[in-house]
Amino acid sequence: MKFKPGDRVSFLNEKGGGVVTKVIDENLVHVTIEDGFEIPVIATNLIKTGTAEMSENIQKAYQRIQAQQQEPEEEDEDVLPLYISHNDPEQRPDGVYLGIVPEIQENPLTGSLELYLINHTVFEVLFSLFQNHSGNWHGTEYGFIPRESRMFLGTIGRSEIEKWANSLLQTVFFAEGKTDPFPPFAGLLNFKPVKIYKEESFRYETLLRTKAFFVEACKLDELKKKTIFEEKISTENMVNLQEKMNINQRSESSPAAKPSFLDKHKIDDKIAEVDLHIGELVDNFTNLEKNDLLNIQLDYFNKCMHQAHVEKLNKIIFIHGVGNGKLKTEIVKLLQKTEGIEFYDALYARYGMGATEVHLYRNK
Numbered sequence: 001m002k003f004k005p006g007d008r009v010s011f012l013n014e015k016g017g018g019v020v021t022k023v024i025d026e027n028l029v030h031v032t033i034e035d036g037f038e039i040p041v042i043a044t045n046l047i048k049t050g051t052a053e054m055s056e057n058i059q060k061a062y063q064r065i066q067a068q069q070q071e072p073e074e075e076d077e078d079v080l081p082l083y084i085s086h087n088d089p090e091q092r093p094d095g096v097y098l099g100i101v102p103e104i105q106e107n108p109l110t111g112s113l114e115l116y117l118i119n120h121t122v123f124e125v126l127f128s129l130f131q132n133h134s135g136n137w138h139g140t141e142y143g144f145i146p147r148e149s150r151m152f153l154g155t156i157g158r159s160e161i162e163k164w165a166n167s168l169l170q171t172v173f174f175a176e177g178k179t180d181p182f183p184p185f186a187g188l189l190n191f192k193p194v195k196i197y198k199e200e201s202f203r204y205e206t207l208l209r210t211k212a213f214f215v216e217a218c219k220l221d222e223l224k225k226k227t228i229f230e231e232k233i234s235t236e237n238m239v240n241l242q243e244k245m246n247i248n249q250r251s252e253s254s255p256a257a258k259p260s261f262l263d264k265h266k267i268d269d270k271i272a273e274v275d276l277h278i279g280e281l282v283d284n285f286t287n288l289e290k291n292d293l294l295n296i297q298l299d300y301f302n303k304c305m306h307q308a309h310v311e312k313l314n315k316i317i318f319i320h321g322v323g324n325g326k327l328k329t330e331i332v333k334l335l336q337k338t339e340g341i342e343f344y345d346a347l348y349a350r351y352g353m354g355a356t357e358v359h360l361y362r363n364k
Contacts, residue, residue, distance in 0.1 A: 017033070017049060027042060079149050082148045082207045096117070096119060099212045101211070101212045105210060116151065121147060123147055129168070131163050133324075162352075165190075165277065166279040168189075182220065185223060186286070189215050190215070192277070192319065194351050194354075197350055201213045260307060270313050273319065274301075281300055317358070322353050335358065
């Protein structure tokens with residue numbers, strides 16, 4: 001509706017009205033109200049009064065307002081509720097998880113993977129996700145997940161799973177009204193990429209009602225035991241870690257040193273599988289330099305090779321990941337200088353491109 005100075009008008013969304021004193025453009029006019037004040041008003045919020053078209057305009061305005069009120073709010077299609085069964089003993093404990101769902105449920109070892117961040121708690125969760133690229137953290141996702149819900153993060157090829165192993169998750173928990181606040185969580189989504197090539201990794205998850213591989217970020221029962229502020233790893237912690245490694249290495253020369261630290265890596269009496277991802281070696285590394293991370297990994301590699309010779313193992317497999325290739329390059333340099341061994345890329349179907357297999361020969 002077009003207005004001109006002098007038109008008497010009424011407000012559509014509130015009581016009162018006035019006289020149009022200035023027309024700025026077709027969308028905005030100035031109206032002088034009864035108190036003598038001139039105010040700017042959007043033209044669609046006004047209607048002329050005392051004219052033959054008043055009834056028709058009121059009807060049109062009413063229909064427009066009703067249509068706006070009836071328009072459904074857009075729903076976030078990436079956020080869906082979980083299937084909660086409070087009496088199911090198989091259902092996972094309350095917590096936050098990364099869910100990895102194979103697109104081909106009948107054959108979970110092939111095809112793409114769907115990623116979900118799962119909020120299995122009674123709290124609203126604010127989160128941020130970071131991935132480590134070449135030793136530097138990059139923010140990749142942030143958002144809000146309602147209570148007892150899952151958020152779809154995207155679909156990836158299996159070759160991309162390395163980016164998600166040992167990614168960093170931060171969460172803040174919120175509940176309206178009276179509640180006991182939970183400390184924020186910051187930690188690694190820690191899992192071995194090789195898991196996605198093992199069928200037993202994918203089990204039927206009642207929360208999603210589908211086969212999935214769940215990576216635990218945090219459980220509420222464990223989180224509530226922590227203080228609100230967690231201490232970051234310090235130089236003293238690093239010294240203690242190195243001292244423990246040195247003590248273990250010194251004890252290897254003693255004939256009474258039992259059991260071997262390699263026992264936890266053995267998949268057979270004479271075969272070991274060692275994951276060198278930094279999250280497997282250090283609980284918290286968020287404030288360590290890149291050189292510190294690499295040195296820890298190489299120290300552990302040397303320690304494992306030494307013990308493999310001591311225990312006369314036949315084979316040891318090192319899972320180093322793809323990443324920027326720095327760790328693999330340094331490992332290859334060390335192996336090239338080692339006598340009595342042969343080494344090559346481990347089985348692709350089981351480890352992808354991220355592992356090296358070393359054979360040890362006692363007669364060489």
